[in-house]
Amino acid sequence: MKKIILCFFVFQSILVFCQNQSYYLEGTLAKSKIYMSINLFGSTTEEPNTNAIYFYQNSLKDIPLEGSFKNNEFTLTVKHNDTIREKFILKKVANNNFEGIWRDAKGKSFTVKLSPIDFTNYKSDLSENYIDEKLNLVKSKFLEFKKQKTTTYKNKVIEWYSEKHCNVLFFRLGDNFLENNKNKVNPVLEKIHIENILDQLNCSSSFEYNTGEGIAYETSLTFLNSNLLGFKTSMNWFCGGAYPDYTTRGFLIDLNTGKNYEIDDIIAFDKSVTTEKESGFDSYSKYRHDHFAPKLFSIVNAQQYFKKPKDNEEEPCDMTDLNRWDFLTWIYSEKGIEFTPSFPHAMKGSCEETFLVSFEKLKKYKNPKFKYSFN
CATH class of the missing domain: 2.40.160 (Porin)
Incomplete structure (x- = not known):
């Protein structure tokens, strides 16, 4: 207590x-x-x-x-x-x-x-970092969802839901998905929705009262076939810090099992490939620094021909800096995987750029444990 x-x-x-x-x-x-x-x-x-x-x-x-x-x-x-x-x-x-x-x-x-x-009296299957903030357990109990609209993506029905207490719209699989797909995936989507809602409800400032609109969310589907669902969520927020910020996160979910894949579950640039969940941050960071970043950079650079700024040039957007490529944004799309190298907040607007790497170029790097083909 x-x-x-x-x-x-x-x-x-x-x-x-x-x-x-x-x-x-x-x-x-x-x-x-x-x-x-x-x-x-x-x-x-x-x-x-x-x-x-x-x-x-x-x-x-x-x-x-x-x-x-x-x-x-x-x-x-x-x-x-x-x-x-x-x-x-x-x-x-x-x-x-x-x-x-x-x-x-x-x-x-x-x-x-x-x-x-x-x-x-307050149970939840939230992710660990949300459970650590104990009052999230309380808030989860009182959430109320309402269906707002229906859209389609590749002829499949997508249902969009809001929540009573704040402005966070998110989707579920609709009627013409297989029943097993809905049973496996919709609980995963609901959990993501709940965690986005909790972020919004917790977005408090010492300057003004929380209106439930401190984070602007935009979610869109990016990939769909009989086995996989890809989507991205972009967020712009100001919760009382020094300045507003924004980010985008990509998701790839197995329609048959509900597994949410990380990028290292999908592509492997070395046999030492790992995820933070599997081996902890140190081993995960070593793989990203030693193998992921240099190999991904070389693939993209073969098309882009990045140049390192000269010593006397004031060029902050140095794409040859491998530190920009180790922990970055990725989106699984219909044409391939989109990668956006990371930059500090002050450099985001002028430096961030997204690069599409086709599935054809990634085929030989597919993680052997990822059981689906790239298409």
């Missing part, structure tokens, strides 16, 4: 108490059901020494707070551009329960009562 790390330092006869502690709570603000996580850090002499997130069950959108813990009392505020919009004053009572009050900028005040969350 809580994690605690305690440390004591003696400096000039002054005892400083340090602690890292997390609480996961549910309860009521007036008549509204809310959920909250509180993180206590640093020493009790510092301020702020506490941050928190809370959300309403009927909204699920994160609202960040910051404040202090003194004399067994938390003071937590929602502050936008130095203006306090909300304030919680919470006192810890028996059994890690909390009681207190909430006030808004107009002086309106309500009672707050919170108790530890029993996470056995």
Whole structure:
């Protein structure tokens, strides 16, 4: 229910108490059901020494707070551009329960009562990095999907769904897919949809309230045959950081099993090919650096004839830098695999370029474990 790390330092006869502690709570603000996580850090002499997130069950959108813990009392505020919009004053009572009050900028005040969350009531098959943020388990329970439209791709029906609490549209396989395909793939697509929704609901800023639109998603299908489904999702987001950002991710899913392939499951430039899941990041990174990047670069360069900038040239978009080719974006398309070398954020707009490598050129590098032919 809580994690605690305690440390004591003696400096000039002054005892400083340090602690890292997390609480996961549910309860009521007036008549509204809310959920909250509180993180206590640093020493009790510092301020702020506490941050928190809370959300309403009927909204699920994160609202960040910051404040202090003194004399067994938390003071937590929602502050936008130095203006306090909300304030919680919470006192810890028996059994890690909390009681207190909430006030808004107009002086309106309500009672707050919170108790530890029993996470056995909230189950999910989310990916590990989403489960680590425990309040995602709570949000997952209250999602509500609604079919918005139907489209077709290569004469197959694609159904698009929205979710009640935010602006994230995503698809499922429609009626004229084989029943086995739908049974295997639609749960995978729903899981991806849920994780995109959670990203949106968690996209909170200290400047303004989360509207459920902080991330703009665009998903489109890129490949389909009797065995494989390819698609890409592009995202533009601003969640209160230094600047907006964007990225694209490609997917290739086995219609018969629901397996979501990584690029190293599909092509192998050396027998040492591996994925991060199989061997951990160090071995995976070594394969990408020693084999994947140089070989892929040579294939693309045979068509593009990249030139390394001269020492006296101010050319930031150096495509001959193999570091741009080891961890990059890939899209499985009808004509081949599209690769986009990676650049730092400040260079993305001017440097990013996508290169199509035909299936014909990739055939001899197909991973022996990938059981489908390139076409």
